Amino acid sequence: MSDVTRILNAIEGGDSQAADKLLPLVYEELRRLAAQQMSRERPGQTLQATALVHEAYIRLVEGASQNWNSRGHFFKAAAEAMRRILVESARKKKSLKRGGDKKRVEFDEFLFIDTHEIHTDDLLALDEALDQLSREDKGAAELIKLRVFGGLTIKQAAEILRISLSKAYTDLEYALAWLRLAMAGKDS
Numbered sequence: 001m002s003d004v005t006r007i008l009n010a011i012e013g014g015d016s017q018a019a020d021k022l023l024p025l026v027y028e029e030l031r032r033l034a035a036q037q038m039s040r041e042r043p044g045q046t047l048q049a050t051a052l053v054h055e056a057y058i059r060l061v062e063g064a065s066q067n068w069n070s071r072g073h074f075f076k077a078a079a080e081a082m083r084r085i086l087v088e089s090a091r092k093k094k095s096l097k098r099g100g101d102k103k104r105v106e107f108d109e110f111l112f113i114d115t116h117e118i119h120t121d122d123l124l125a126l127d128e129a130l131d132q133l134s135r136e137d138k139g140a141a142e143l144i145k146l147r148v149f150g151g152l153t154i155k156q157a158a159e160i161l162r163i164s165l166s167k168a169y170t171d172l173e174y175a176l177a178w179l180r181l182a183m184a185g186k187d188s
């Protein structure tokens with residue numbers, strides 16, 4: 001059992017000092033993941049990588065009602081927390097008060113897996129499509145979340161999901177095709 005897993009279990013068990021021990025162990029990796037994610041956002045983004053890490057960390061530690069069984073489980077939860085924070089931010093931006101009446105801009109699903117930016121409307125459409133994909137194929141949806149919101153490579157995501165690299169590539173192709181179809185259907 002890793003130090004991270006041991007500390008996560010202590011937090012879950014009610015040890016109030018364990019959270020102070022966890023942050024130094026995971027901060028740099030969370031910061032790197034958040035910086036990768038933020039590099040995909042549009043210029044002028046008000047949410048900074050540091051704020052994203054801190055918000056995700058607070059949500060994870062204060063809401064630690066799950067049984068953390070590994071370091072990988074923690075980082076899957078961190079990717080999901082970052083996803084939710086970015087989606088909440090996108091929803092706020094989309095409100096009419098903040099210019100939400102602007103025309104939607106199309107995007108190519110292959111671009112968001114690279115280092116290109118994701119627009120607010122695209123992020124909301126992706127979030128909705130990911131929720132649908134999760135009901136169809138939870139593993140493929142988790143892979144996309146780790147790649148897009150966690151900033152992990154396909155190899156890192158495969159390791160966390162405990163699947164082979166070839167299975168990860170197969171799931172990635174399937175998920176991209178599924179998301180493309182699901183999101184194309186929203187446009188018509």
